[in-house]
Amino acid sequence: MTDLTHGHAVALATVPNLRDLGGWSAADGRRVRAGLVFRSTELHRLAGDDLAKFDELGITAVYDFRTAAERDAAPDPDLPGVTDTHLDVLADSSTAMPARLNEVFADPAMVAQANKALGGGQAEAMMAGTYRQIVNLPSARTSYRKFFEALAEPAGPGAALFHCTTGKDRTGWGAATFLTVLGVGRDEVFEDYLLTNDELIPALHPVFASFEKAGGDPDILSAILGVRRQYLEDAFDEMTAEYGDVEGYFRDGLGLDPAVPETLRTRYLDQ
Template identity: 30%
Template sequence: PQTLVRQPPLPVLATPQSETTWRLTWPAGAGYTAVFVSPRADQFDWHMPAATLRGDETELTLSLPAEMGRPYFALRRAESDAVVYTAVRLLPTPSVLNLRDIGGYQTASGQQVRWGRIFRSGDLSNLSEADLAYLQQLDFQLVCDLRTSEEVEKSSNRPLGGNAHYLHHPIYERDKGDGHWVRSLLLKKGRLEDVWLNDVYIARFVESRAAAFGRVLTMMADPRNHPLLLHCTAGKDRTGISIALLLALLGVPDETILADYTLSNLFYDQLLASVEADAKRLAVFGIQTADLFPILTSPASVLQETLAYIRATYGSVENYVQEKAGVTAVVIEQLRTNLLYP
């Protein structure tokens, strides 16, 4: 699965070296002359740089007080006052699968997605005390749970408390008619990736559940819901499509959208362990754990073909969310206003 991971391009990469030390790296010629640090993604003191630079460096290591919590960084070029923002994408929460910030990605026009606004993850049913305290520092306003009622009943979220409002918004519910694609998996186990793409991503998600995705996008457009945590069980399929639609509407290139999607492969081992019990039940039907590889991973090709289907059928992602998912032009504009840096 590691070979399926594509690292999304970022103008500046932030890497933790320890709990209090951070390394920033960027390409030669960027010309940054000042670095600013803040515990809040949208509040920087522009009169108090954490470091000044000559303009020809390509990296910087910063030591920060432990009480700062999760730091956000801003790098400025003197000649233009242009600012680039960065932070660590993957959050250090071992008990929450696949938790990450979708900020920092650049659009085709050169804007950046705001950090600290939209986060994505797997479910919060195994949330530890330490990770609960960490998430409470992020001050989520809305936790949007995309799982089925059956999944929620089986593994209910641990409440975050504070200002976090919990909303159960299932992308789909399991019913008696849902067995057809499971049978397809059993009958076509040698072609599970095709089944996953056509029966699940396109037929079930894109075509049948467009309105549910539209409501998710509308929630993400409202700044009163920020910071917002969007999750399903593993944070890769229902959450992955939601975030892909969002990034496409914001103008992020497909290369970056696909790379973000593949980051779920970093958590393959944990995901595999979480389905071992189900895999044993499937063994009765001749399905081995290895057969499930295509649906436990996030290959770029599945999302790439899903986006290609949307564009071929509806003309563009924007047309799809307006015509099929019920998202208004006003909401699309709100997404861009509230989730992109000026």
């Protein structure tokens, strides 16, 4: 059974920001089926009792949105009965905000440089640019196409989980578009997205404490290691400008068969 402690969150100390995307209400009155699709941070710290708890979720497919460098630095564990598919969303980007900045900011020597380069709203601007790339980069469109194609395949014996490093940006867009195409309202989509600030930031307290102790501006960390409503709004604005709506994004942006959205609704909504 899924242990729900905050909305749809699953409490695993070694995998913060893990949650079930089931339970949200769609516009037609149906609900997203629970226990079928999960989102999380990277899994490389998964260990101890959490391994057994993770196994109880019934996950048999993992989709990893990280770069090759991120995977090499912190590879997911080899889990029995679980397939691991690499979908590098940011492969074509040379300017996206680096995903492992929580480790960079743990180095006191980086504090002054971070304050200068990312203060005064520059961090937020860089994050906004990253979100627009997540919508339109060729590697992003290819990765999300393969992800949704896999979710639309005939149902297998288990659940799916997708993640990046901190489970908030690349993963956040994957969750937002998944819920949106199922008909979940925009307010609820943002509610799921913003849960990251509750589920991830506490786990990063040592990074914040070290950064502030060395003279770092905590607002910079909050802007980069947390999520802001404006970031997801920027991504939706980009999607709307380029493709009209989520159906157009799936069809013209991702190149998916027009039947995929309805297939997803049939599979992941209670009938």
